[in-house]
Amino acid sequence: MGNITVRNLSDDVHRRVRFVAAERGISVEEAARQLLDEASRPAEKVGDAIVEYVQSLDAFLPDIERSDDTAEPADFR
Template identity: 50%
Template structure:
């Protein structure tokens, strides 16, 4: 799993993270991971595949059984990041 180093975090921000972590019963590092995950993958985000499926259903071109079949076939492994070098 990748690691990230964040430099020059202001003292008041670091203190607020430690307090927030204590309130949630976890380490500051675990709290930061949670904050990053929620920022990068917010609840209720619109996923392209879900949007396209709903459009196809509304248009009458896709039954529930077909949608489920396509969902089972979908590759759920994360894509590799793009390299510009």
Template identity: 45%
Template sequence: MANVNVRNLPDEVHRAIRIQAAHHGRSTEAEIRDILERATKPEGRVKLGSLLASIAREAGGLTDEEHSLFESARIKSPARAVSIE
């Protein structure tokens, strides 16, 4: 896993995160991880493949059986950022 250092974080922000972490019963570090995960993986996010499949279904291009086939073949793991090294 990666490590991230955040420099010049305002004291008020750090204090607010510490308080929020205490309310959730976890460490400040765990709270920051949760905040970052929620920010980058919102629950209502529509993935491109799912969107295209739903458009095709609505347009009459896919039957329920075809849609189920695509859904079962879809890779469900989160996408990873491209490495340009």
């Protein structure tokens, strides 16, 4: 697991992280980890948006298991 040190954090940011920690009943360190995790995730996967749109049309969509495998880049040589 990686480590990170954040220096020169503004008082305002530190106050907000402390507020989130208190609100969630966790440590400031855990709150910082959670906030970084939440901020670094994509808001929505394109595939999920497409599925939601197709389902809103009441169209038939076969139930296909999603793969989390990473696709290999194409080699055009």
